[in-house]
Amino acid sequence: MKLSAAGLGWQAGHRMIVEGVSVEIAAGETFGLVGPNGSGKSTLLRLMAGLLPRPQGVVQLDGTPLTSLPRREIARRIAFVEQQAETTEALRARDVVALGRTPWLSALAPFGAADVGIVAASLRQVGMEDMALRAWSTLSGGERQRVQIARALAQQPRLLVLDEPTNHLDIHHQLALLRLISRLPVTVVLALHDLNQAMGCDRLGVMEAGRMVACGPPARVLTPDRLMNIFRVRATRLKDPDDGASLFRFHCLED
Amino acid sequence: MRAAARPGPLMRPLVLWGVPGFAALAVAILAGVVIGETPLPFGMVAAVFANHLLEAGHVVDPIDAGIIWNYRLPRTLVAAACGAGLALSGVVLQAIVRNALADPYLLGVSAGASTGAVAVTILGLGGGMIGISTGAFVGATLAFALVAALARAAGGGSAQLVLAGIAGSQLFNALTSFFIAKSANAEQARGIIYWLLGNLSGVRWPDVSLALPVVACGFVICLWFVRALDAFTFGTSSAASLGISVRRVQVVLIGMTTLMTATMVSLVGSIGFVGLVIPHAMRFLTGPGHARLIPASALAGAVFLIAADVTSRIIIPGQVVPIGVVTALVGAPGFALILIHNRSRA
Ligand SMILES: Nc1ncnc2c1ncn2[C@@H]1O[C@H](COP(=O)(O)OP(=O)(O)OP(=O)(O)O)[C@@H](O)[C@H]1O
Numbered sequence: 001m002k003l004s005a006a007g008l009g010w011q012a013g014h015r016m017i018v019e020g021v022s023v024e025i026a027a028g029e030t031f032g033l034v035g036p037n038g039s040g041k042s043t044l045l046r047l048m049a050g051l052l053p054r055p056q057g058v059v060q061l062d063g064t065p066l067t068s069l070p071r072r073e074i075a076r077r078i079a080f081v082e083q084q085a086e087t088t089e090a091l092r093a094r095d096v097v098a099l100g101r102t103p104w105l106s107a108l109a110p111f112g113a114a115d116v117g118i119v120a121a122s123l124r125q126v127g128m129e130d131m132a133l134r135a136w137s138t139l140s141g142g143e144r145q146r147v148q149i150a151r152a153l154a155q156q157p158r159l160l161v162l163d164e165p166t167n168h169l170d171i172h173h174q175l176a177l178l179r180l181i182s183r184l185p186v187t188v189v190l191a192l193h194d195l196n197q198a199m200g201c202d203r204l205g206v207m208e209a210g211r212m213v214a215c216g217p218p219a220r221v222l223t224p225d226r227l228m229n230i231f232r233v234r235a236t237r238l239k240d241p242d243d244g245a246s247l248f249r250f251h252c253l254e255d
Numbered sequence: 256m257r258a259a260a261r262p263g264p265l266m267r268p269l270v271l272w273g274v275p276g277f278a279a280l281a282v283a284i285l286a287g288v289v290i291g292e293t294p295l296p297f298g299m300v301a302a303v304f305a306n307h308l309l310e311a312g313h314v315v316d317p318i319d320a321g322i323i324w325n326y327r328l329p330r331t332l333v334a335a336a337c338g339a340g341l342a343l344s345g346v347v348l349q350a351i352v353r354n355a356l357a358d359p360y361l362l363g364v365s366a367g368a369s370t371g372a373v374a375v376t377i378l379g380l381g382g383g384m385i386g387i388s389t390g391a392f393v394g395a396t397l398a399f400a401l402v403a404a405l406a407r408a409a410g411g412g413s414a415q416l417v418l419a420g421i422a423g424s425q426l427f428n429a430l431t432s433f434f435i436a437k438s439a440n441a442e443q444a445r446g447i448i449y450w451l452l453g454n455l456s457g458v459r460w461p462d463v464s465l466a467l468p469v470v471a472c473g474f475v476i477c478l479w480f481v482r483a484l485d486a487f488t489f490g491t492s493s494a495a496s497l498g499i500s501v502r503r504v505q506v507v508l509i510g511m512t513t514l515m516t517a518t519m520v521s522l523v524g525s526i527g528f529v530g531l532v533i534p535h536a537m538r539f540l541t542g543p544g545h546a547r548l549i550p551a552s553a554l555a556g557a558v559f560l561i562a563a564d565v566t567s568r569i570i571i572p573g574q575v576v577p578i579g580v581v582t583a584l585v586g587a588p589g590f591a592l593i594l595i596h597n598r599s600r601a
């Protein structure tokens with residue numbers, strides 16, 4: 001599903017948190033957002049998912065303005081995994097994933113056998129099928145993150161919005177998740193902090209102080225200049241002798 | 256352990272839980288009619304029911320028949336409706352404001368309803384049960400709006416909501432006392448104060464025909480929204496991203512709980528702790544999913560309040576203890592358990 005955003009902005013009090021972001025994301029593309037803490041990545045993702053009150057600008061899904069769609073229709077198209085999710089309810093992992101079916105169900109179309117299958121398949125995709133019956137409160141941070149991603153998959157969206165999905169994950173599951181995302185036949189927008197992982201996206205948008213200051217293929221966007229000015233690191237580019245892929249080694253710059 | 260563990264066809268849980276549940280409710284209603292200051296034999300109760308429902312024509316002492324049909328049965332049915340309504344209100348509020356301690360009594364909704372009902376009664380603004388219920392609804396709505404606004408202004412946390420509820424309750428209770436002091440004569444005042452503590456003595460059939468439809472409506476609305484209530488588990492933003500129109504659901508469900516609470520308060524006074532303790536007890540049995548929690552809480556609330564009413568009639572011979580006193584004696588320790596349980600989970 002194609003997402004186009006024009007002039008997106010959001011204001012908290014008198015402070016502009018995100019301002020003037022315009023971007024077109026093609027169907028099937030994996031689009032990464034990078035930027036320092038507080039640069040507005042999470043806010044921009046929420047704007048794209050239509051989750052913030054009083055947004056500025058327009059978001060269109062395949063040419064349909066988000067504001068003209070009912071919430072339920074949006075939720076059938078966009079699934080969103082927040083940076084953190086907490087509850088004190090004594091849910092099991094499977095119950096959390098089943099929440100993803102909400103936009104597809106109603107009082108007249110209750111949770112059925114097909115939904116059971118979708119929930120099980122989603123748990124399997126994130127490697128959590130053995131913990132389906134574990135209580136949410138007993139799951140580790142990374143396990144919770146994977147359950148939330150499974151919930152988003154169970155929503156069967158055409159656009160997946162992920163806010164730092166590799167947070168809390170061990171290295172195996174980080175790579176497994178990125179591989180899973182790249183294989184999904186859906187459009188993905190995700191915020192990332194690991195710039196080497198960000199190199200795997202089709203395109204990157206760089207956020208700085210609420211503005212998208214660069215947008216394009218990773219290798220073109222992550223220039224030494226930008227890494228120095230925006231991320232305040234000096235980067236050395238290394239080559240993996242195995243496959244010739246390039247990666248960064250970072251050095252902290254003094255303040 | 257896979258698909259089989261999921262609630263299968265609708266029939267199985269219905270038979271497993273529904274049949275014992277309704278049996279318990281039927282037994283409770285019978286007990287509510289049989290037990291009292293003058294215990295009436297079960298056979299006589301059956302005869303009176305048969306006379307009214309099937310026109311059986313059994314010969315029963317008219318005074319006893321009157322006690323059974325015009326006094327104890329409506330009283331028991333209203334107790335059941337109130338218990339169910341208050342428990343449902345508790346479940347809904349706890350889900351929507353995401354606070355384990357939310358309940359109409361703690362959030363000041365009951366106090367606001369009392370103030371509205373007393374204002375209508377004493378100041379003589381439009382009489383009758385409907386007038387009093389409307390007054391209670393206006394008071395309850397005002398109280399909830401005030402408490403919600405105060406909690407939000409104070410930062411919107413769990414503790415803030417409960418503190419705002421205390422402030423709201425105090426304010427509305429003070430207003431109630433003020434109205435009583437200003438306008439009621441001594442006898443009126445005693446009656447009102449007794450009613451405020453929760454009292455089912457005056458209940459007759461017209462009260463049943465107000466209480467039952469309101470609770471039935473509330474129950475159906477809750478069932479209609481079970482998925483929305485589940486979707487609030489991870490907060491309002493998460494609910495929105497799951498396709499819930501958060502504002503609309505909040506307005507409908509909070510309006511519905513306010514209406515139920517106001518109706519119950521106008522009929523029987525302000526009864527605490529049912530909305531808090533029953534949903535928590537039921538969560539242990541059914542888990543947090545609202546598809547089971549809603550019916551279980553409604554049933555348990557109904558049975559609990561009938562039991563509390565029976566207890567209030569017989570615990571001191573020759574005297575009726577206000578039912579709010581009985582629910583508080585059971586509910587306050589339950590409340591303490593909830594507090595301790597929540598601490599260990601946080
Ligand atoms: N509701 C709000 N009210 C006021 N300020 C806000 C609000 N939401 C976010 N902000 C501020 O906006 C800025 C951007 O926040 P945002 O969460 O979008 O950053 P981010 O890029 O996701 O950061 P991180 O890498 O730490 O996740 C921050 O300075 C934050 O404090």
Ligand SMILES: [Mg+2]
Pocket residue numbers: 041042043083163191
């Ligand atoms: Mg963020």
